[in-house]
Every structure is written in C-alpha cells, then in structure tokens.
Amino acid sequence: MSETPDTISMTDGPLTDGQLTDDRRWRIALAKDRRFDGVFVTGVHSTGIYCRPSCPARAPKRENVRFYADPAAAEAAGLRACKRCAPDQHSREEQAVLHALAAMKEAEDSLSLDRLGALTDYSPTHFQRIFTRAVGLSPAAYQRALRRERAEEALAGGTSVTGAIYEAGYTSPSRFYDDRKDSGMTASDWKDGGRGRTVHWATVDTTLGTMLVAATERGVCCLSFGEGEAELQARFPHAELAEGGEEFRRLFEQVAAAVEAPHSAAAADIPLDVKGTAFQQRVWQALRAIPPGETRSYGQLAAALGNPKASRAVGGANGANNIAVLIPCHRVIAVDGGLGGYAYGSEIKAELLRREKGG
Structure with missing residues (x-):
C-alpha cells in the first residue's frame, strides 16, 4: 500500500524528523499538514512565491515546485513570501513560544506551567505540548538549563561559586548540583578551568x-x-x-x-565528560539526535532548538565541540547541500558521512 499524506508520522517531533525526502515534502504539502510548518517551505517557481506546507492555496503543479529549508533559502533563490500564509512570519503557536522564552529569560524565578499558559492564552497542557515540540525541552527542563547557563556565566566572570548559584536564581546550592548531575564539570571545575582534574x-x-x-x-x-x-x-x-x-x-x-x-549504534553507549554552556550542550545533544546517515543545515538545527534565527550561535557551539564523531558536528552541512567547513578537513568529513550512509 502506498503512503498517503495522512500516514506521514513525526515520531521525533516536527523539527527533528530526518525522513523528509522531496517526495514526502510534496505529499505533506498536498495534505496541508500544519505540523511541518517551520520545518521547510514550498517554493513555486512558476509564480515566484514560497509558502508554508499548510498554505490553503490551490496546489501547484509538481514540476514547478522546489523545497527549501527556510525562508532565507527560498528568498536567496529569488522567491518572495506568500501573502496568504505568510511563511516569513511566526504563527500564533510560534509567537506563543517566543513570548514564553522571552518571559523565562527575564524572570528572576521559574515560571509555573499555569503561569506560562496564562501568558500565552493556552491551557497549560497544550502549551507544554507546543513548547516541547518547538524547543526540544519541556518548559521546566528549559528553565533548569537557563539557570545553569546563568550560573556558569557568573562563574566564568569571577563570581564565587555560592554567589553564582544564588545569582542565577537557585534557592539553594543543592538545587544547582542536582541540575548538574548529567554534566561532567562541577561548579568549581568550571570556575578553575579544570584545575585539579x-x-x-x-x-x-x-x-x-x-x-x-x-x-x-x-x-x-x-x-x-x-x-x-x-x-x-x-x-x-x-x-x-x-x-x-x-x-x-x-x-x-x-x-x-x-x-x-560511525554508522553503528555503539557510539551512543560511550560516556562523555563535556564542558559547555547550557546552550552549547543543547546543540551537542541535538547533534547526537541526528540519525547516522542524515545531515542538517545550521538553520535546521537552530529551528530544532526553537530559535530559527540562531544559526550563527549554533555554528559557534558546533565549533566549540571538543569531541569529534561522538558528538557528530560533521553531520551539519551548508544550506546548499555542500559539505561546509570542518575542523579536521573536508576529506575526513566526507568520509565520515560516506561511512554513515553505509557507502
């Protein structure tokens, strides 16, 4: 039985689905599936416009369609945004997530799910669902990561460990250490650059x-x-x-x-001791979530983290990765499909990608 648009699943969420061939993108566009808005845009070269996958306009002819990772890529190809579906503007759900992110960053204390729901005019359960889908973390997990990042920035700036913990919004040192159980570097390690290790x-x-x-x-x-x-x-x-x-x-x-x-699953079982800000660790986690044999652009990776405009920051985190292959930064390629840069040379990058595809 052939696959129809309504059978396309998003087992890992809309922003990390790596099974999107152009054939699938076409079926998604025919189905006008809103779950894939923000994952890619549909360029119609006969009219010179690009649309969201869910655009309600009549479906164009397949031979006139090309797919692009994001609005920037479509506009670079000479297309302009559709005025009907406004793919270059955020949807209501996207606006809600961005509003919540801004509120979390400004708040001195953690915001409850009820409070976030009230801020965005969504029920708490629905907001948690759309936030987790867009960002890759629940609101509670995101706020824990944000507190860790604030504490680590304060430590790097010379603040005492205890001072940094309270400055970041923790109510006690034990809460900070609980949040860092999955990170190799302790607070003192961070402040002293690994001294004593x-x-x-x-x-x-x-x-x-x-x-x-x-x-x-x-x-x-x-x-x-x-x-x-x-x-x-x-x-x-x-x-x-x-x-x-x-x-x-x-x-x-x-x-x-x-x-x-590198195509085997063995790498996932190797323990890592990584040092990085909360944002860097989120990027590295997203890299490890890319299935072997697949690639992402910086823009796609930024979108998967809930901030499509953070491509430059994602690139910086990618470059700060000390652990090649196991944290697979080689899976990030240029938006045009080219290899892009790699710290250890394009030949090694190309070979790693070839091996992951089983070549």
Whole structure:
C-alpha cells in the first residue's frame, strides 16, 4: 500500500524528523499538514512565491515546485513570501513560544506551567505540548538549563561559586548540583578551568589518520585528528595530563571502533565528560539526535532548538565541540547541500558521512 499524506508520522517531533525526502515534502504539502510548518517551505517557481506546507492555496503543479529549508533559502533563490500564509512570519503557536522564552529569560524565578499558559492564552497542557515540540525541552527542563547557563556565566566572570548559584536564581546550592548531575564539570571545575582534574590520553592510528582521544574518570572529554599532547594541553590548560593506562585501554578501543564505524549504534553507549554552556550542550545533544546517515543545515538545527534565527550561535557551539564523531558536528552541512567547513578537513568529513550512509 502506498503512503498517503495522512500516514506521514513525526515520531521525533516536527523539527527533528530526518525522513523528509522531496517526495514526502510534496505529499505533506498536498495534505496541508500544519505540523511541518517551520520545518521547510514550498517554493513555486512558476509564480515566484514560497509558502508554508499548510498554505490553503490551490496546489501547484509538481514540476514547478522546489523545497527549501527556510525562508532565507527560498528568498536567496529569488522567491518572495506568500501573502496568504505568510511563511516569513511566526504563527500564533510560534509567537506563543517566543513570548514564553522571552518571559523565562527575564524572570528572576521559574515560571509555573499555569503561569506560562496564562501568558500565552493556552491551557497549560497544550502549551507544554507546543513548547516541547518547538524547543526540544519541556518548559521546566528549559528553565533548569537557563539557570545553569546563568550560573556558569557568573562563574566564568569571577563570581564565587555560592554567589553564582544564588545569582542565577537557585534557592539553594543543592538545587544547582542536582541540575548538574548529567554534566561532567562541577561548579568549581568550571570556575578553575579544570584545575585539579586528571585527563588521560592516547593517540591511536585509524583509517582516518592519527586520532587523539582523552578522557577523565567520567568519560571522553576530547576526540580530534592530527593533534597531540600540546594541543590537548591548550584545550585543558589547568588539567593534569597523563598517558592513558590499562584502565582506559578498553574505553579508547571502544572510541576507535566507533570512529571506524560511525554508522553503528555503539557510539551512543560511550560516556562523555563535556564542558559547555547550557546552550552549547543543547546543540551537542541535538547533534547526537541526528540519525547516522542524515545531515542538517545550521538553520535546521537552530529551528530544532526553537530559535530559527540562531544559526550563527549554533555554528559557534558546533565549533566549540571538543569531541569529534561522538558528538557528530560533521553531520551539519551548508544550506546548499555542500559539505561546509570542518575542523579536521573536508576529506575526513566526507568520509565520515560516506561511512554513515553505509557507502
């Protein structure tokens, strides 16, 4: 039985669905499926306009249609926004999410779901659903991440650990440490740049070249190509470096195997010890959610995080990633489908993508 528009599912939410071929996009446009608004736009080259997938206008001929990741890409191709569906403007739900994000950033304390629902004129349960779909985190999880980011910025600016915790809006130090249970760096580590931590490392020969892999007792903290001890020390200037011993041999073997077969699921089981702001960690989490063999543009990744205009910030977080392959920044490509940049060279990036596709 062939797939019809109403059978297209969004198992991972509208902003992270990686199964959108042009054929599927066409069926979505025919079905006028609002769930995919913001995921892509439909360009009609016979009229010179682009539309939301849900645009109520009559369907154009297929041969006149091309699909674009976002309004900016469509306009770069010479198209203008449809006045009927206004794809270059935010929908009511999008406006509600943006309004809530602004309110959360301005609030000194966390906003309850009831309060957010009242602010946006939605029921609390419906608002939670549209917010989570757009941002990738629930309102409560987003506010926890926002508090962590504020605390980490204060620590980086020289504020004492206790002062930073209260300045960020935590009611007690224990709440801060509970929020950071999934992060490798403690508050003191963050403030001192890893001082007092031991980083174990080794260089490994792979089919992609010499690979540097480093780990703490909590997990892998660095994976790079063509680098050695000097570069590792520059990345972790206050940490003590030690050549990996027998206790790290198995971990490093797992990492090497994951690099040789990046299409396998083994990489997901390797523990990581990452240092980054809350926003950077959200970007890195989004990178790991991209299925092997698939790619995203910076714009698509920014949209998946609930802020389509944050492409530049997403690019900065991508560049700050210390753990190649395991946090797969190579899956981000240029909006025109080209490879784009990569810290370790386009040849390695192209080969990783080829391997992930099973080539």
